Amino acid sequence: MKSETTFQSTTMAPPVESPVHEPPVDRPAGRPRSNIGLVRPDGRGFLVDWLTTVDHKKIGIMYFVFAMGFFLVGGIEALLIRAQLAVAENNLVSPQTYNQLFTMHGTTMIFLAVMPLSSAFFNLLIPLQIGARDVAFPRLNAFSLWTFVAGAVIINLSWFFQAAEALGWFGVAGGHTDMVPAVGWFGYAPLTMTEYSGIGTDFWIFGLQVLGIASIAAALNFIVTIINFRAPGMKMMRLPVFTWMTLITSLLIIFAFPPITVALGQVMFDRFFGTSFFNVEGGGQPILWQHLFWIFGHPEVYILILPAMGIISEILPTFSRKPLFGYSLVVFSGAVIGFLGFAVWSHHMFTTGLGKVATAAFSLLTMAIAVPTGVKIFNWIGTLWGGRIKFSVPMVLALGFIFMFMMGGFSGIMHSSAPADAQQQDSYFVVAHFHYVLIGGSILAILAGTYFWLPKFTGRMWYGSLGYWMSGLVLVGFNLTFFPMHFLGLIGMPRRTHSYLEGTGWQPLNIVCTIGAFLLAFGILLFLIDLIRTVRKGPPAGNDPWDGRTLEWSIPSPPPVYNFAKTPVVKARDALWADKHGSSRQKLGGVESGSHGIHMPSNSWMPLVASAGLLLVGVSMALKQAGVPFCGYLAIGGLVITTVGIYLWALEGPGGYHLHPRPNEGGARS
Amino acid sequence: MSSPAAEAHAHAAEHPVEHMPTGLNTKKLIMWLFLASDCMFFGTLITTHLIYRKIYANLGVDPIEIFDIELTTASSFILLMSSLFMALAVSAIHKGNVKSFRWNLIGVIVFGGLFLAGQVYEFNHFVHYSGLTLESGTFGSTFYLMTGTHGVHVALGILWLLSWLIYSYTPRFNSAEHAIDVETAGLYWHFVDIVWIVIFTAVYLIEYV
Numbered sequence: 024m025k026s027e028t029t030f031q032s033t034t035m036a037p038p039v040e041s042p043v044h045e046p047p048v049d050r051p052a053g054r055p056r057s058n059i060g061l062v063r064p065d066g067r068g069f070l071v072d073w074l075t076t077v078d079h080k081k082i083g084i085m086y087f088v089f090a091m092g093f094f095l096v097g098g099i100e101a102l103l104i105r106a107q108l109a110v111a112e113n114n115l116v117s118p119q120t121y122n123q124l125f126t127m128h129g130t131t132m133i134f135l136a137v138m139p140l141s142s143a144f145f146n147l148l149i150p151l152q153i154g155a156r157d158v159a160f161p162r163l164n165a166f167s168l169w170t171f172v173a174g175a176v177i178i179n180l181s182w183f184f185q186a187a188e189a190l191g192w193f194g195v196a197g198g199h200t201d202m203v204p205a206v207g208w209f210g211y212a213p214l215t216m217t218e219y220s221g222i223g224t225d226f227w228i229f230g231l232q233v234l235g236i237a238s239i240a241a242a243l244n245f246i247v248t249i250i251n252f253r254a255p256g257m258k259m260m261r262l263p264v265f266t267w268m269t270l271i272t273s274l275l276i277i278f279a280f281p282p283i284t285v286a287l288g289q290v291m292f293d294r295f296f297g298t299s300f301f302n303v304e305g306g307g308q309p310i311l312w313q314h315l316f317w318i319f320g321h322p323e324v325y326i327l328i329l330p331a332m333g334i335i336s337e338i339l340p341t342f343s344r345k346p347l348f349g350y351s352l353v354v355f356s357g358a359v360i361g362f363l364g365f366a367v368w369s370h371h372m373f374t375t376g377l378g379k380v381a382t383a384a385f386s387l388l389t390m391a392i393a394v395p396t397g398v399k400i401f402n403w404i405g406t407l408w409g410g411r412i413k414f415s416v417p418m419v420l421a422l423g424f425i426f427m428f429m430m431g432g433f434s435g436i437m438h439s440s441a442p443a444d445a446q447q448q449d450s451y452f453v454v455a456h457f458h459y460v461l462i463g464g465s466i467l468a469i470l471a472g473t474y475f476w477l478p479k480f481t482g483r484m485w486y487g488s489l490g491y492w493m494s495g496l497v498l499v500g501f502n503l504t505f506f507p508m509h510f511l512g513l514i515g516m517p518r519r520t521h522s523y524l525e526g527t528g529w530q531p532l533n534i535v536c537t538i539g540a541f542l543l544a545f546g547i548l549l550f551l552i553d554l555i556r557t558v559r560k561g562p563p564a565g566n567d568p569w570d571g572r573t574l575e576w577s578i579p580s581p582p583p584v585y586n587f588a589k590t591p592v593v594k595a596r597d598a599l600w601a602d603k604h605g606s607s608r609q610k611l612g613g614v615e616s617g618s619h620g621i622h623m624p625s626n627s628w629m630p631l632v633a634s635a636g637l638l639l640v641g642v643s644m645a646l647k648q649a650g651v652p653f654c655g656y657l658a659i660g661g662l663v664i665t666t667v668g669i670y671l672w673a674l675e676g677p678g679g680y681h682l683h684p685r686p687n688e689g690g691a692r693s
Numbered sequence: 694m695s696s697p698a699a700e701a702h703a704h705a706a707e708h709p710v711e712h713m714p715t716g717l718n719t720k721k722l723i724m725w726l727f728l729a730s731d732c733m734f735f736g737t738l739i740t741t742h743l744i745y746r747k748i749y750a751n752l753g754v755d756p757i758e759i760f761d762i763e764l765t766t767a768s769s770f771i772l773l774m775s776s777l778f779m780a781l782a783v784s785a786i787h788k789g790n791v792k793s794f795r796w797n798l799i800g801v802i803v804f805g806g807l808f809l810a811g812q813v814y815e816f817n818h819f820v821h822y823s824g825l826t827l828e829s830g831t832f833g834s835t836f837y838l839m840t841g842t843h844g845v846h847v848a849l850g851i852l853w854l855l856s857w858l859i860y861s862y863t864p865r866f867n868s869a870e871h872a873i874d875v876e877t878a879g880l881y882w883h884f885v886d887i888v889w890i891v892i893f894t895a896v897y898l899i900e901y902v
Binding site: 058159160239243244246247250251277278279280281282284285286288289292296297298299300305306307308311315318670673 | 744865
């Protein structure tokens with residue numbers, strides 16, 4: 024297999040030393056062909072290279088860029104919601120559009136922004152933190168990326184059909200005019216039945232189904248990578264905490280997504296084939312949807328927050344110049360949170376009347392989950408204690424994370440008490456709670472992580488004080504938006520309300536919330552400006568600007584395509600820190616790649632082809648519901664494309680070529 | 694395995710640094726993880742069926758009158774025997790016995806196909822003679838989705854193994870290199886078989902105790 028597809032480069036490129044750009048590496052000459060005779064897309068132009076790449080760093084960057092795009096879309100939806108609620112009896116958007124906005128805002132932020140932003144960090148960091156060449160299955164990784172994009176496009180295409188409907192170009196005879204999902208991000212039955220919602224629900228079902236495939240494929244890949252691709256000496260209890268949290272998150276994904284896959288399948292059957300899973304007339308129980316959804320939905324909460332906790336656990340020690348306090352406790356707490364996360368789903372359903380025993384049990388378990396979370400917070404504070412703290416931008420955001428996440432945690436404990444929850448259910452108090460954990464938690468950590476690792480992956484350092492202004496604006500805007508919502512909820516303002524009357528007394532606080540939301544949006548705008556100006560003209564960052572602790576800081580910035588010139592041999596936890604500041608026995612070792620160089624996999628079109636088929640399936644099925652002719656055949660065509668893509672993928676072989684890093688290039692430190 | 698040491702050596706020659714401190718094969722590991730995930734998948738389907746059958750019983754039909762337990766027992770036995778062939782096929786390819794591998798694989802495919810034929814006959818019978826359709830209440834809905842999903846798993850397994858059978862006639866096929874891939878497909882096949890044992894017990898047999 025190797026003989027035909029392996030390239031032995033003999034010419035060495037002249038060493039061009041540029042501190043910012045990636046140094047040129049040897050490329051295979053000629054047009055390599057795959058096992059089935061197709062030309063491999065190696066060494067092509069910019070666009071083909073990015074569309075067919077199997078490099079975890081490029082895939083990570085694409086995850087980041089796509090997810091940031093959807094983050095902005097979700098943000099605009101949020102601003103429209105806040106503008107609508109700014110004054111009483113407002114009619115800026117219609118009630119129908121309002122339903123679509125909050126549904127799409129939730130769906131977008133959870134599935135198209137925070138999850139893929141976490142995936143971006145997994146992709147960029149995991150192989151580097153464990154000292155690996157790439158993930159275990161590079162083409163599967165590309166498939167995860169493009170399948171995520173396909174699912175995101177399916178869900179968001181619905182806006183265009185809604186616009187077409189508004190212009191009179193597209194309509195559903197006798198059906199609902201909802202082309203955009205409008206059933207809330209948890210799509211409670213029986214709202215999802217054809218009697219009560221339009222084809223937006225179908226876009227939502229198929230979009231989420233495709234996103235589930237992407238998430239499970241990526242999670243399987245990362246578990247295998249972390250278990251099997253660790254560098255020599257990288258024992259499990261030497262893994263960076265971010266890697267640990269990625270492992271736990273990935274395990275949560277593979278166990279949490281199948282129930283929602285089945286539940287979405289059941290809704291699809293109800294809508295397309297007249298089954299009665301959630302149809303009361305046929306004996307179905309709408310409550311079943313709530314159980315199946317939250318068996319997925321609660322672990323999903325930890326899928327969103329555990330990577331953030333991992334990022335924070337990397338940043339705090341670095342800028343405190345101390346090792347993480349209680350490493351093993353932090354790791355085990357993460358595992359306990361992940362495990363308990365499967366046993367608390369019914370706290371979303373206290374008001375449905377589960378019965379005293381079930382309510383008490385879920386109440387207790389929910390309180391129990393606060394223990395490992397508290398352990399983590401105390402360990403982070405222990406890390407800060409006595410450290411030489413440097414208030415760099417990532418550190419400011421990380422400290423903001425601890426405080427804001429704690430606030431979200433406190434209101435979470437309040438929900439765990441079933442009688443209190445009965446008062447808070449479906450009120451703005453809940454809205455405040457989960458935005459404190461998702462913005463104050465996940466998003467702040469993602470912003471912090473972006474500032475922390477941007478120098479590594481762009482080779483450029485952010486500069487000036489814009490980052491501090493951004494941090495301040497985001498924190499102030501965020502608190503101004505969501506802190507008043509606690510009070511709004513307690514004085515009775517329900518969640519998902521299109522408008523409210525003058526006399527309710529909700530007016531003043533709603534104005535404050537809306538002003539805060541626009542401040543927060545301005546902060547995010549500053550973030551993007553800072554990001555772009557750093558990428559364009561930031562000063563060279565150097566390999567290790569923070570005096571880092573983990574292996575990614577031991578290699579050049581941006582990392583060379585092959586990652587490590589010499590495979591690191593790890594001697595201690597915080598491997599690079601121990602190498603720089605530890606005893607002589609803890610120096611990093613390095614294993615040369617041998618005479619034939621480093622083996623690199625070939626690029627491939629097939630992951631993209633397989634994902635494109637899924638895109639066609641999703642869109643066609645939604646349009647089939649709308650009565651567009653031939654869509655059933657199109658959906659079958661999409662399945663055929665995916666199948667053909669998978670077969671060609673299997674038959675083409677991984678291919679590959681060999682690279683020779685130059686002696687003076689990075690890799691494990693000498 | 695023909696010789697795990699030789700395989701590890703071949704791998705080490707390809708990648709000079711041994712990256713696998715656990716010693717687990719990467720392809721087998723991802724399949725085990727996928728099957729773990731699939732447990733939740735079938736778990737949800739079977740649970741849904743049992744909840745609607747036992748707790749919110751609103752069947753409108755008597756399962757015993759619908760089921761043809763003799764037929765299902767026979768097809769379950771056939772599926773079990775296909776797993777025996779699968780094990781023999783994996784054993785054969787690890788020993789490098791391609792001929793035996795092919796015959797056993799044909800056995801798996803034929804027996805899997807017989808099982809599927811039995812399911813098609815059963816569904817057809819249920820729909821046309823017993824009037825049990827997807828639309829006939831929660832029993833029909835959950836029964837067909839659950840057993841149908843299992844049938845799709847069997848069909849995909851047959852397609853996968855058929856692909857290996859065809860591939861084994863191409864010049865690229867190399868029993869030493871591909872034994873692990875076939876073993877991975879075998880894991881999937883055995884899993885699908887085990888799921889059927891659970892479904893057969895919990896959905897069919899339990900009516901008769």
